[in-house]
Amino acid sequence: MESNSQKQRFVYHTEGVCPPEIHFHIQKEYVQKVRFVGGGCPGNAQLVSRFLEGKHLNEVLKLLKGIACRNDTSCPDQLAKALVAAKDGNLDPAPSFQVYTDPSPKNRIGLIGDLGGNSGVLEILIQTIREGGVDGIYCLGNLTGVSINNKDLIRLVRKEGLTAIQGERDWRFAQKEPDGDLTLLGQKEKDYLFRLPHVLSFQMGEKGGIAFFGEYIQRLPGFSDFDPFALEINMVCGLTQFMQDETVFPALEAMISQFKARIILFSQIRKWGHWQIGETDFISLGPASGDKGLCWGLLEESGKKINLKIINTGLPAGG
Amino acid sequence: MAKAVKALPEDIQKIVDVYEWDMRTREGIQRFRELKAKSLPSIALDGDLVYESLIPMQEELCDEILRRYEEKNRGV
Numbered sequence: 001m002e003s004n005s006q007k008q009r010f011v012y013h014t015e016g017v018c019p020p021e022i023h024f025h026i027q028k029e030y031v032q033k034v035r036f037v038g039g040g041c042p043g044n045a046q047l048v049s050r051f052l053e054g055k056h057l058n059e060v061l062k063l064l065k066g067i068a069c070r071n072d073t074s075c076p077d078q079l080a081k082a083l084v085a086a087k088d089g090n091l092d093p094a095p096s097f098q099v100y101t102d103p104s105p106k107n108r109i110g111l112i113g114d115l116g117g118n119s120g121v122l123e124i125l126i127q128t129i130r131e132g133g134v135d136g137i138y139c140l141g142n143l144t145g146v147s148i149n150n151k152d153l154i155r156l157v158r159k160e161g162l163t164a165i166q167g168e169r170d171w172r173f174a175q176k177e178p179d180g181d182l183t184l185l186g187q188k189e190k191d192y193l194f195r196l197p198h199v200l201s202f203q204m205g206e207k208g209g210i211a212f213f214g215e216y217i218q219r220l221p222g223f224s225d226f227d228p229f230a231l232e233i234n235m236v237c238g239l240t241q242f243m244q245d246e247t248v249f250p251a252l253e254a255m256i257s258q259f260k261a262r263i264i265l266f267s268q269i270r271k272w273g274h275w276q277i278g279e280t281d282f283i284s285l286g287p288a289s290g291d292k293g294l295c296w297g298l299l300e301e302s303g304k305k306i307n308l309k310i311i312n313t314g315l316p317a318g319g
Numbered sequence: 320m321a322k323a324v325k326a327l328p329e330d331i332q333k334i335v336d337v338y339e340w341d342m343r344t345r346e347g348i349q350r351f352r353e354l355k356a357k358s359l360p361s362i363a364l365d366g367d368l369v370y371e372s373l374i375p376m377q378e379e380l381c382d383e384i385l386r387r388y389e390e391k392n393r394g395v
Contacts, residue, residue: 218345225344238348250358250372251351255342 007032007221008093012082016071019045021195022082023094025221029057031083036075037194042187045075057087096222099210099229100197102136102163106204110134111297111308113267113285114167117147119156121289125296126160128313132298138200140267140285141167141213144193147184154189166196167267168216199229205301207262207281214242214268232261236282242269243282256280263299263306272297274308281306289317323374324362331381334388365391 007027014020018040025032031052036045052060064080085091110129115122122139129137139162144150150173157164166174173185174193185193198220200211210229215237217223225234235255239248256278267285272295275282286295294313299306324337340347342359354361354368362370362380364387375383 225341231343234343234345234348238345239342239351247357248352251342251356254359258343 008086009096009222010082010086010091011094012078012085012091014075014078014082016073017069017075017078019075022075022079023194024079024082024086026057026083026086029087031055031057031060034079035194036079037191039191040075048076048079057083093222095227096220096224097198097217097227099199099201100163100165102200102202104136106136106202107301108132108134108136109202109204109299110137111265111283111285111299112137112139112162112288113295113297114142114145114270114287115139115153116142116145116287116289117150117153118145118289119149119152121294122153122156124294124313124315125288126156126162128294128311129296129298132311134298136202137162138202138211138265139164140211140265141165141196142169143167143196144170144173144185150184151186151189154192158192163200164196165200165211165213166193166198167213170196171198171216199233201229201261202263204263204299204306206304207301207306208260209263209265209281210261211265214266229261231255232259232264235259236264236266237268240282242266242284243273243275244269249277253277265299272308272310281308283308286310291317293317323377323380327377327381327384331384335384 007025009023009025012022014022019036019038021037022034023037024034032054034049034052061080061083064076067074067076069075082091110132112125126137139157141164143153143157143164170193174190198212198217202209210232212233217233218237224230235252236242240252259280262279263281265283265285269284270287271284272286273284283299285297288294288296292312294315294317296311298309298311300309340350342348342351354363356368356371358372360374361368364383369383
């Protein structure tokens with residue numbers, strides 16, 4: 001590993017142990033934020049990670065190597081392999097944010113904004129949206145809220161196979177160190193939120209699109225202004241303040257030629273809106289449950305145009 | 320726009336410091352908003368937004384720089 005004073009984040013895909021991934025940071029050869037994700041013994045894993053926090057790589061490696069648990073390896077042994085790979089430059093730093101690409105192009109997409117942990121609302125919306133005949137449902141976050149139903153909501157998202165991205169609250173809830181709100185989520189749910197993509201890339205007719213929650217992505221460790229889709233994120237969050245400052249639209253128009261995406265969805269400001277600047281569509285999602293009751297958006301491709309219909313179900317807010 | 324500034328005659332180059340902000344970056348966007356600019360490209364002189372969208376003729380830009388320079392150094 002090159003001597004790098006910048007914090008670098010790594011994701012290691014394990015072999016032969018319960019958790020499929022180990023995430024960790026390295027800064028100036030010191031180990032930080034080790035997290036075994038997706039399985040295993042959460043208590044022991046947390047203990048290991050607390051013990052290792054801020055220790056030098058060489059010191060950590062001495063402790064971890066050669067411990068066997070199953071399949072002739074163990075979580076510590078896999079972490080040792082991961083650290084050695086990072087140290088030797090055989091493991092590339094992970095990008096600051098994760099992009100998931102929807103493999104199947106879409107014509108009609110059901111859009112769901114902030115759910116705030118309300119599984120009842122989601123249940124109704126799924127049924128209503130599917131009756132409306134869509135070929136995909138995207139949930140842009142936040143999935144969770146200060147709610148006793150967060151677990152049920154996550155279960156429902158998984159069971160129904162919805163495409164979901166991480167919202168800012170989901171990201172906070174997924175962090176390892178507990179705070180008050182985390183009491184409502186188990187390790188499994190936290191891991192699910194942790195592994196949610198930050199950005200969704202999709203195709204609608206001839207247009208490529210992206211969906212993301214909002215500006216917290218710019219604060220993720222290692223965020224680079226030159227990451228794929230960072231330009232679109234910077235323009236929406238920073239330049240136009242989520243399209244609320246129309247005075248800068250001429251500047252936005254000048255930058256659009258450098259965009260990779262032609263449809264840009266975001267949900268941070270919890271307000272429905274559709275702006276067409278040049279050939280690019282910018283769409284802001286309102287909350288799933290708002291003043292006018294339960295609400296979703298139908299994004300439709302018609303010819304070369306992208307249409308957004310905001311559909312108020314007429315059902316009262318709160319599910 | 321940056322080319323127009325970089326191509327200034329040497330006597331003008333000597334009295335100015337040129338900063339270029341990349342609008343693709345968060346830093347560039349922040350500066351753009353601080354200047355209350357609206358379109359691209361833009362040129363600010365002494366923190367004042369002077370040219371937007373239109374690239375000034377070199378002569379015009381030099382005159383404006385000199386005017387400001389003389390104003391600042393009057394009585395020095």
